[in-house]
Amino acid sequence: MTAQLASEPLTRSVEDYLKAIYRLSAEGAPVSTSDIADLLGLSAPSVSGMIRRLSEQDLLEHAPYRGVLLTAAGRRVALRMVRRHRLIEAYLVKFLGYSWDTVHDEAERLEHAVSEGLIERMAEALGNPRFDPHGDPIPDSNGAMDELVYTPLTDIPAGETAEIRRVDTGQAERLRYLEQAGLTPGTRVAVRRHEPFHGPITIAIGAGERVIGHELARQVLCVRPEIR
């Protein structure tokens, strides 16, 4: 257990870097300087400098010219920020009338300012939810969280909306089709109509509508924007 006794307080910058690196290391691969710079909107040398400071504090490991990986301590900080962010979003949507798509910026600032005690009170007021309004899992105070449960587009009831998360096909032809149709991860769609007997389904996306065959739609994996 890597204890982190009596560490000096983390700055807002440090928290943002660690959260960004956590997000970028979903694949388990080392994270590049320029990916961090792009995500945070900073110059590459600024990131290089911060990487040095963070690795001196054992929050990440740096192989020069190769990239960085979070240490256990760094991941702990990142997961604490993820928990804060997602709980704040859930709270603002449930109790203060924010909508799904407007909470992000507010949470981005608040996550650095709330105390541990306030976060736990908010969690309790929400009934200790395990997922946020975007369907993303909320880590518990130890950093453990549920896996995301993806729902195929075919299983989203007509009239509901969902966000595309993963496309479960390797066929280039299908990927190309989905791409030009705008059906990429991160896109929100509303399901309009299911034809019976495993027929095509009609969805609204942005301004227009699309009709998707059942077989392809089964490979479009979504999350639904509910607080569960």
Added chain:
Amino acid sequence: MTAQLASEPLTRSVEDYLKAIYRLSAEGAPVSTSDIADLLGLSAPSVSGMIRRLSEQDLLEHAPYRGVLLTAAGRRVALRMVRRHRLIEAYLVKFLGYSWDTVHDEAERLEHAVSEGLIERMAEALGNPRFDPHGDPIPDSNGAMDELVYTPLTDIPAGETAEIRRVDTGQAERLRYLEQAGLTPGTRVAVRRHEPFHGPITIAIGAGERVIGHELARQVLCVRPEIR
């Protein structure tokens, strides 16, 4: 009207200085460098430096060796912070189970992080209160606020608590008595018992109890910790 169009964003420090200066200028007199330094826990040279920067931005006026006064723009910023602070305290007490005396630190950090929109949503959820849990008036979004209404200690019902705000006597003997009894502005007391026919009243203060004559108690002015 001193417009403040397209000003650069204010830092947390700047907001804290302006709020402190506002608090210290209750009398309308210029505020001294050392009073600001004491209140914020900073060295006098640090305050001197910040005063220079703030007066360059026309947030305050500085007469060297004489003290500072807020400009209209500076007062506007200060009142916005006061509004935020008091609304946040009220919100945390009403909706998240904080007690009167533990909200301050949390509000102190949050007041710099919440957006204008969130503050207004919180105000609305509270029913646009005009006073915070300490009885202090909450400025409206234009900076206007009600005067504090003081209640004489004699008018606080038995069983209730109040905070002493002002002592309305100039008699040194009485002031000395109140001082040694611990009955100074800022002290919280609980009223235990009123003797009939304008007799003395018994109050609890800290650990012990005191019995105060009716005439003197009438001059001890309080506010009551309710959200009105």
Added chain:
DNA sequence: CAAAATAGTTAGTCATGCCTAAATTCGACG
């Protein structure tokens, strides 16, 4: 496989906001 393109790092600068030490100013008092 070498050169060009790309990615990453080092060097040096700047703004903010804090500090201590050393002047300076003001006001009071003999």
Added chain:
DNA sequence: CGTCGAATTTAGGCATGACTAACTATTTTG
């Protein structure tokens, strides 16, 4: 009216965290 002491300001330094310019390592490609 001069001197002493307290308050204030100036001078100079430091940490954080950003930037640009210049250099170096790696990867891609003809």
